[in-house]
Amino acid sequence: MTPLALPRRLRTPLARLTLRQRFYVIAIILLIPALALRTFTAFYPFIQTAYLSLHKYNPAFDHNGPVFTGLNNFQRIANDPVVRASIGYTLLFVVAATFLQLTLGLAVAHLLNAPFRLKALSRTLVLIPWAIPMVIAALGFRWMFDDQFGMIPDLLRRGLGVQMKWLIDPYNAKLAVISVAVWKSTPFVALVLLAGLQGISQDLYEAAKVDGATRFTSLRFITIPMLMPLLITTGMFMVVWQLAVFDLPFLMTGGGPGFSTTVIAQKIYLESNSLNYGYAASIGMVLVGIVAVVGAIGLWLFRRFDVSE
Amino acid sequence: MSTNVVSRPCEYTATAAVRPNFLQRHGQSILLYVCFAIFAVVVLAPFYFIFVSSITPSNELFEVPPRYWPSAPTADSYNRMMDAVPFFTYFRNSLIFAIGSSALSVIAAGMAAYALARIKFPGSNIIYLVLILSVALPQIAVLVPMFETLKTFKMISTHHGLIILMSSLVLPYTIMTLVSFIKQIPAEIEEAAYIDGANTAQIILRVVLPLVRPALFTMFLINFIISWNELLYPLVFTHNVDTKTLSVGLTELTDPGSTYTKPWDMMSAMSVFMIIPVLLIILFGQRMIISGLSRGALKG
Numbered sequence A: 001m002t003p004l005a006l007p008r009r010l011r012t013p014l015a016r017l018t019l020r021q022r023f024y025v026i027a028i029i030l031l032i033p034a035l036a037l038r039t040f041t042a043f044y045p046f047i048q049t050a051y052l053s054l055h056k057y058n059p060a061f062d063h064n065g066p067v068f069t070g071l072n073n074f075q076r077i078a079n080d081p082v083v084r085a086s087i088g089y090t091l092l093f094v095v096a097a098t099f100l101q102l103t104l105g106l107a108v109a110h111l112l113n114a115p116f117r118l119k120a121l122s123r124t125l126v127l128i129p130w131a132i133p134m135v136i137a138a139l140g141f142r143w144m145f146d147d148q149f150g151m152i153p154d155l156l157r158r159g160l161g162v163q164m165k166w167l168i169d170p171y172n173a174k175l176a177v178i179s180v181a182v183w184k185s186t187p188f189v190a191l192v193l194l195a196g197l198q199g200i201s202q203d204l205y206e207a208a209k210v211d212g213a214t215r216f217t218s219l220r221f222i223t224i225p226m227l228m229p230l231l232i233t234t235g236m237f238m239v240v241w242q243l244a245v246f247d248l249p250f251l252m253t254g255g256g257p258g259f260s261t262t263v264i265a266q267k268i269y270l271e272s273n274s275l276n277y278g279y280a281a282s283i284g285m286v287l288v289g290i291v292a293v294v295g296a297i298g299l300w301l302f303r304r305f306d307v308s309e
Numbered sequence B: 001m002s003t004n005v006v007s008r009p010c011e012y013t014a015t016a017a018v019r020p021n022f023l024q025r026h027g028q029s030i031l032l033y034v035c036f037a038i039f040a041v042v043v044l045a046p047f048y049f050i051f052v053s054s055i056t057p058s059n060e061l062f063e064v065p066p067r068y069w070p071s072a073p074t075a076d077s078y079n080r081m082m083d084a085v086p087f088f089t090y091f092r093n094s095l096i097f098a099i100g101s102s103a104l105s106v107i108a109a110g111m112a113a114y115a116l117a118r119i120k121f122p123g124s125n126i127i128y129l130v131l132i133l134s135v136a137l138p139q140i141a142v143l144v145p146m147f148e149t150l151k152t153f154k155m156i157s158t159h160h161g162l163i164i165l166m167s168s169l170v171l172p173y174t175i176m177t178l179v180s181f182i183k184q185i186p187a188e189i190e191e192a193a194y195i196d197g198a199n200t201a202q203i204i205l206r207v208v209l210p211l212v213r214p215a216l217f218t219m220f221l222i223n224f225i226i227s228w229n230e231l232l233y234p235l236v237f238t239h240n241v242d243t244k245t246l247s248v249g250l251t252e253l254t255d256p257g258s259t260y261t262k263p264w265d266m267m268s269a270m271s272v273f274m275i276i277p278v279l280l281i282i283l284f285g286q287r288m289i290i291s292g293l294s295r296g297a298l299k300g
Helices: A019-052 A072-078 A081-113 A119-125 A127-131 A134-144 A151-160 A170-198 A202-210 A215-243 A247-252 A264-273 A277-308 B002-017 B022-055 B076-084 B087-118 B124-136 B143-152 B159-184 B188-195 B200-229 B232-237 B246-252 B264-299
Strands: none
Touching: A019 A277, A019 B087, A019 B124, A019 B143, A019 B159, A072 A277, A081 A119, A081 A170, A081 A215, A081 A264, A081 A277, A081 B022, A119 A127, A119 B022, A119 B264, A127 A170, A127 B022, A127 B264, A134 A170, A134 A247, A134 B022, A134 B246, A134 B264, A170 A215, A170 A247, A170 B022, A170 B264, A202 A215, A215 A277, A247 A264, A264 A277, A264 B143, A277 B124, A277 B143, B022 B076, B022 B264, B076 B264, B087 B124, B087 B159, B087 B200, B087 B246, B087 B264, B124 B159, B143 B159, B143 B232, B159 B200, B159 B232, B159 B264, B188 B200, B200 B264, B232 B246, B246 B264
């Protein structure tokens, strides 16, 4: 007897359920691949990281597995000058880069929104820095900032008479890395803000014009308040994403000179490469903690501005 | 206050009477074009320098002051780069990695997004929130256990291991964008299909899929670019030529002769080749990519 010959309602176990139950089953089946992927690469590793952060574990020496050491790793972090320096630079990097990306992004968004002939071209151009690999941006700018053979110091010297050493000076290196992050991600911010700008009704600007508003007052009292929720979400996204920045400083300066441009992510990478798994995991937990605090501040800001709107 | 109101009409008539000069008539568009020129130069300058470095003979590359155009353009760097790295193997690996990751992420995210956008079931909001918020978990923070897990499953230096990691990384963002897209499609179309007797599989495959196909394709392109550019996962989880991607190859391309100077000529040549696929995608998919990028963020 072939399965086809069975009564229709008995053919699948699904058919015996009520309509509502059937929907639950379908929803769960549809969600399985996504949840499995996230569990495998995010939720489970996160729990493991939390566990390892309380242990001393170096697979080269600790053959019996992780040794529980309580908060030892975190005490070590508090006294580790490199970790403290890397937290400092990461925060500076994130705050400065995000601020510049939002400000310049708003300016570029206005350019993209302006009615002129090169509109289509400008919208292709704006995708380029977002789309090219960070690897190439970091290495290319490292070459361009080179003290002897680089184009940027040469152009600054010829054009403005500025003599600056970039990547071998601790302060200028910090600046150079931030400027590449701004170059790379401002276009993305601009695209998002462009969509926001297009959502603002033109009537508001016309009404303001009739009332004698200048460009600046329209920007100050219409555009920015209308975009505020979007500015906060975009800013939060950039902050959270850039807190984990790794490839840019890693390839552009290698974290140097000294440890002046070492970020938290690179410190984690270094410690995992030296097989200090427990210590690397605890620095990872510190990074997660910073992200959580910043994220909470962002949510609070968003609520405040969303309600007042 | 009142004087202000009275004086304004007078100002208008005064300016209207005088014929505006050239700068007044075209000032705004001149300003626009100047801004556009600055913007274009800032965006394109690095590519110009990378390209010029790739066709400059290496002895001219290390001159002070730097040259802005070689005396005799040459493809020499490209030839030496091909000898120094297994370029085509890396290129193939990058393609497998990027196509695999974007395909898997779009399929998994599409299924999840349909369930989250259309089916009402207890806990759906919490699942959505957890999936989306997990984007904030830095990939590098959980690197160590991830390495151990992959080792257990024998997935170090395998294509499928990398693809699983990468597709999961872009998943939250993809789900968010697709949920917002599916919610915009009127549910009446699916309801009509139900009344006509279609089952769920038929509705998803015959009704919903054609409607969301543009969105799925957009996310495929975006995720392809993101995976093509990814460094950290291939850097940490690949240890042989058969799985290393272009981004890893580029970072490993160091001069055997000296430890300080990097072979900028070969690096530039490799960069040019690595940029080409991405450039083609944004030239042809520009409109879709822009809509995809802004949609996800607007709904966030």
